[in-house]
Amino acid sequence: MKELLDRRLLWVGGKGGVGKTSVAASLALLAGKRGRNVLVVSTDPAHSLGDVFDHSLGDEPRRLAPGLDAMEIDPDAEVEAHLKRVTSQMRRFTVPRMMDEMERQMRLSRQSPGTQEAALLERIARLVAEEGDAYDLIVFDTAPTGHTLRLLSLPEAMAAWTDGLLSHSRKSEELNKVLKHLTPKGGQDVASPFADPANEGESDLDDRARSIAETLKDRRRLFMQARRAVEDADISNFLFVMTPERLPILETVRSVEALKEAGIPVAATLVNRVIPSSADGAFLSRRRDQEAQYLARIDRELAGYPRPRLPLLETDVQGLEVLEDMAGHLEQAGF
Ligand SMILES: Nc1ncnc2c1ncn2[C@@H]1O[C@H](COP(=O)(O)OP(=O)(O)OP(=O)(O)O)[C@@H](O)[C@H]1O
Numbered sequence: 234m235k236e237l238l239d240r241r242l243l244w245v246g247g248k249g250g251v252g253k254t255s256v257a258a259s260l261a262l263l264a265g266k267r268g269r270n271v272l273v274v275s276t277d278p279a280h281s282l283g284d285v286f287d288h289s290l291g292d293e294p295r296r297l298a299p300g301l302d303a304m305e306i307d308p309d310a311e312v313e314a315h316l317k318r319v320t321s322q323m324r325r326f327t328v329p330r331m332m333d334e335m336e337r338q339m340r341l342s343r344q345s346p347g348t349q350e351a352a353l354l355e356r357i358a359r360l361v362a363e364e365g366d367a368y369d370l371i372v373f374d375t376a377p378t379g380h381t382l383r384l385l386s387l388p389e390a391m392a393a394w395t396d397g398l399l400s401h402s403r404k405s406e407e408l409n410k411v412l413k414h415l416t417p418k419g420g421q422d423v424a425s426p427f428a429d430p431a432n433e434g435e436s437d438l439d440d441r442a443r444s445i446a447e448t449l450k451d452r453r454r455l456f457m458q459a460r461r462a463v464e465d466a467d468i469s470n471f472l473f474v475m476t477p478e479r480l481p482i483l484e485t486v487r488s489v490e491a492l493k494e495a496g497i498p499v500a501a502t503l504v505n506r507v508i509p510s511s512a513d514g515a516f517l518s519r520r521r522d523q524e525a526q527y528l529a530r531i532d533r534e535l536a537g538y539p540r541p542r543l544p545l546l547e548t549d550v551q552g553l554e555v556l557e558d559m560a561g562h563l564e565q566a567g568f
């Protein structure tokens with residue numbers, strides 16, 4: 234599995250609380266030590282990457298160690314930035330008397346379901362396709378499974394949406410041509426909600442439609458580029474973290490299947506918090522018996538994937554020292 238840290242993108246996912254953030258942080262640290270220039274990014278709106286590093290993080294990369302930067306995407310800030318971009322573009326195309334209505338729409342969309350995810354996805358796509366070019370490796374600390382799966386399948390949804398709009402605008406272009414033939418004085422742009430035919434000439438309308446279509450195409454290109462990178466096992470891999478317990482195992486088996494169906498390569502399933510053999514006492518020995526059954530089950534049900542193990546540490550994972558310890562264990566486990 235050493236090669237995982239040699240690729241460009243690594244997604245660390247899994248059920249809530251299994252150790253995604255700790256593992257993402259230690260792997261990033263390990264790759265940085267090996268001389269790669271690494272960015273570790275938290276995409277979970279409930280951030281804890283900064284806590285794990287014992288360092289406050291923000292929406293732009295901050296240097297934590299040689300070769301290691303970290304950031305936490307702020308979904309609210311992304312929504313604001315996104316709406317600002319949209320508003321300023323619309324402003325160019327909207328007649329003054331419609332500005333109030335447009336601003337009302339923008340206020341509504343700030344609260345509508347999916348807006349945060351769309352904004353988050355846009356930032357991730359930009360990191361993957363553009364902004365992250367300065368790094369050799371980007372490690373994504375993701376939110377619990379459901380959220381991440383939805384996020385990774387959003388590009389298709391957004392592409393479909395863009396395509397719909399584009400074909401709609403093409404249709405309205407054709408419709409316009411027909412109308413122009415029928416009405417000798419020149420047609421009105423029937424399908425454009427931004428048009429005010431009383432004030433605008435025909436060529437302005439064409440420019441507007443073209444410019445909106447260009448923006449949509451750029452977005453589509455960005456999402457598809459990111460999507461292609463995520464599907465390419467030579468560029469990007471998904472690492473599933475779980476603990477040797479019933480629910481995390483069930484969820485991992487399900488999610489690995491879902492990712493496979495979505496065309497996203499899963500490189501390995503990491504079993505975290507395995508009771509170390511050095512741990513003593515009757516209580517732990519009983520726990521270890523139960524754990525052995527779960528470990529056997531993992532070997533059976535996830536036989537098709539590498540299943541490295543990471544021991545339960547004596548303390549919580551916080552601060553560089555513990556992260557280095559964890560990175561050492563990850564190295565021993567084959568990373
Ligand atoms: N190998 C380990 N040994 C001891 N404690 C661990 C280990 N791995 C993780 N932990 C601890 O388990 C808790 C959960 O870890 P972490 O926050 O990394 O999980 P997560 O999957 O990112 O959680 P969330 O789903 O909430 O984002 C933390 O308190 C962390 O310190």
Ligand SMILES: [Mg+2]
Binds near residue numbers: 253254277281374375
């Ligand atoms: Mg986390």
